[in-house]
Amino acid sequence: MxxxxxxxxxxxxxxxxxxxxxxxxxxxxxxxxxxxxxxxxxxxxxxxxxxxxxxxxxxxxxxxxxxxxxxxxxxxxxxxxxxxxxxxxxxxxxxxxxxxxxxxxxxxxxxxxxDMEPFWKAYRMVEPWLMPGEREKQGEHLVTEKNRAQIDQFVNCILCACCYGACPVVSRDEDYLGPAALAKLFRFIRDSRDKRNWEDTFKRLDNEHGAWGCDTVFRCVDACPKQVRPTDGIEALRRRMVLRPFIRQAAHEAKSESK
The missing domain is CATH 3.10.20.30 (Beta-grasp domain)
Incomplete structure (x- = not known):
């Protein structure tokens, strides 16, 4: 009743x-x-x-x-x-x-x-699509359940631009890529199937208009209607960029030891 x-x-x-x-x-x-x-x-x-x-x-x-x-x-x-x-x-x-x-x-x-063009321009700039290796271009591109869980929330982004509209950095810097583009990019960084040259990508983002522009005030998190947390992705992207020299060194040492 x-x-x-x-x-x-x-x-x-x-x-x-x-x-x-x-x-x-x-x-x-x-x-x-x-x-x-x-x-x-x-x-x-x-x-x-x-x-x-x-x-x-x-x-x-x-x-x-x-x-x-x-x-x-x-x-x-x-x-x-x-x-x-x-x-x-x-x-x-x-x-x-x-x-x-x-x-x-x-x-x-x-x-x-x-006019959504600035949003889509930033989105295209980070190339947020899967780039498989040469051997993986044919057939299915499967992902493990564990890896899927790591990227799941960022897959849920529907590109509505609520986060972009709420972002205080976008309001003062028209060249800032914005939360959606950076979070979508991190989704592919964590995707084990993506084999692009991440060093080139990191160099493009290593500035105040890219990964380092975020104020970390979580306005984008509050704004997202799909419960995606773009700030989490941006912070993880920053950590990956800071650690990349050590990651490269570890990979080089592992390769040398295997010879």
Whole structure:
């Protein structure tokens, strides 16, 4: 009976959405516009935005795709916190007043849509894809359960850019690669199947715009809707870079002893 009472309450409740609006083609500056939405059972923030777009203002724009917290397209600021609009149900919000804003640290194209190119540029720069050895290019590329457990949380990243929007370093350094790119890279460092020349990669990252730029304040960890901890990956990447001379020496000695 208790759950039924909650469902009745939510369906009777009207939510007030205060939404960031801006069209760089015609607006002199951003402003907020308010819309009221009558909630339905199980309604998410994304569904409410779609309802506003359909019934009240078709000019309101935002990104979305899967509606199931898989693609990351609908990332935005909801009541001051980065999140996925498809993931947040109205019934779980603390108040019927909902503030919706675009992700920070990006140029705004229109309303809640931002230019993601800086994020993707940083992502491409670290080459976050598997580079197997010559003998492993054919057939299956299997990973052990132990190795999978080591990289599992970083595999869960859906590239929604919530962490990028929350990062204080990105806000002051447009050349900083950002949490997602660096954490994704560490995922391949720990992947036993990857045989790239890591020395070249480390040289590219050994600067304040790469591995050493992070403030280690864990804003990215708080922002991630998939419970990924990018700061952990960045710190582990730093340790690997500091220890690499000793790792090379140990490998050389082991090779010499085997001869």
């Amino acid at each position: 208790h759950h039924k009472k909650e469902n009745i309450d939510i369906e009777e409740k009207v939510f007030s959405f205060k939404i960031f609006r801006f069209d760089k083609r015609k607006d002199q500056g951003p402003y907020f516009e308010c819309f009221n939405v009558k909630a339905k059972k199980g309604m998410t923030v994304l569904e409410a935005l779609l309802k506003i777009q359909e019934d009240q203002d078709p000019s309101l724009v935002f990104r979305y795709s899967c509606r199931g917290a898989v693609c990351g397209s609908c990332a935005m600021i909801i009541n001051g916190h980065p999140n996925l609009a498809c993931r947040i149900q109205l019934a779980n919000l603390p108040s019927p007043e909902v503030l919706i804003e675009p992700l920070p640290n990006f140029e705004i194209i229109k309303d809640l849509i931002v």
